[in-house]
Amino acid sequence: MNDKKLHLEIMTPEKKVVDEDVDYVSAPGFKGEFGVLPGHADLVLLLRPGEVAVDSGGLISYYAVSWGYAYVDESSVSILVENAEKAEEIDAERALKERDKWENEGLSSLSHRQLDEELEYGRSVSQETAGMEEGNEDLIKIGLKKERAQARIDVAARIVEKK
C-alpha cells in the first residue's frame, strides 16, 4: 500500500459529512465508476446519484450521494453534492418507498423507457441556464430523485451484505 494519503471531504450545503485521510475513493461518475488513488491528475468530475466507496486502511465505508461533482487533485478529493449519507444512517425502508413514489410520478407522465431517455438527454442540457422548459425540468428532477433513492437502497444493502 502507498504511504501517501488522499484527503477526502464530502460536503453538502448543510454540512461536512466526511473530512478524513483515506487510501482510495471510488465515485459514481456519469460515464461509470471512477476510482481515485493518491497522486491523481487534477480533475473535475461530474457525479450521478450513486455510491461513494471509501477505503481507509482496508476499512471500507459506503456513502449514498445525490448528483454533484468531485474536484480531485494530487492529494485531495472534494465531493460536492446536494445530499450525502453514510450507509449505516440510511433508512432503507423509507428509501424504498421514496423510489416507488418517484417512479410512479415519473411513469404517470412518461413511459419508463422515455424517462430514461429524458434523463440521458437531461444530463447534457439540464444545466444550461436558459431555454429550459419547466415540465422537462421537473421530469429530470423526478428522475434524479428516483436515482438517488435507488442509490440509497443499494448502499443500505451493502451493510446487510457485510453483516
Next chain:
Amino acid sequence: MASGRDIKRRITSVKNTRQITRAMKMVAAAKLRRAQDTVLGSRHYAHKIKDLMTRLMYDYAGAEKTPHPLFEKRVVKTALILVFSSDKGLCGAFNSNLFKAAMKFIQENHGVKFHVSSVGKKGRDFFRRRDVKLEKCWLDFSSTVNYEFSSGIAKEVMNMFAQGSVDKVYILYNRFRTVMVQDVILEPLLPLASEEVYEPSGNNLAKELLYEPSAEEVLPAIVDQYVKFQVHQGLLESWAGENGSRMVAMDSATRNAGDMMARLTLAYNRARQSAITKELIEIVSGADALKG
C-alpha cells in the same frame, strides 16, 4: 406634573410594548439559532465551490472564446444589484446599512444605469422611491429560506444576464459575523471573470485541469451550481444576520422599556405621595377651620 392616572396609563402601555418586544426577541433568537447552524454549515461548501470556480476562471482568463455565456465580459452600461433585505422591520440598522452602501455605490458609478432586484419588502419599498429601475422582487420569503427558493432567484438573474438586459450583476447582503455584527458585502456575481488574481495553492498552477466526461458537459453544471450557491449563501447570511440584528434590537428595546417603567413607576409614586400629602393637609386644615 402629570396626574397619577396619566402616568399609570403610560406604564401600562410601556408594559405592553415590553411584552411584545420580549416575545419578538424570543422568536428571533429561536430563528437565529436555526439560521446560524445552516449558514455556518454551508460555508465550507461555499468556500470549496468558490475555490474551484476561481481556478476555472483563471484557466479561462486567457481564452479567446468564452467557454460559457456567463463568462462573457461586456462593457457595463446597465448593472443589476440583487439586494437581500428583510420583509419586516424592527431589526435595527440591518436594512439601512444595506441601502446606504447601495446608494453610495450607485453614486460612485454614475455612468452606469442601475437596476435593482430585491429580496424582501424593505428593499423594494426603499428603491421604489429612488432613481433606479426596479426589477423582479421576491417578497414574503421568510418561510421559504431554502435552496429551491435561491435557485429560482439565481435562474432569473442568470437569464437577465444571458439575455443581455444587464451587463453586470452584483449581490448586496449582510454577512453574518456574530450575532452583534454583520458586515455589509457588495460583490460582483456575474460575469464569472475574476478580478483578483488567482493564487494557486501549492504547485498546481502549471497543471492542466481535466474534465470528466468533458469540459462542455462539466462546465455548465458547475457554473449553474456555483451561481445558485452564491445566491443561496447570500440569502442564508442575510437571513441569519436579520434575525441576529432583530434579536439585538429587541433585546435593547426590552431593556429600555424596563428602564422606562422603573422611571415612570417612581414618578407615579411621587405623584401619589404628593397627592396624599396634599389631601391630608386639606383635611387637617379643614378640621382646624371647623374647630376654630
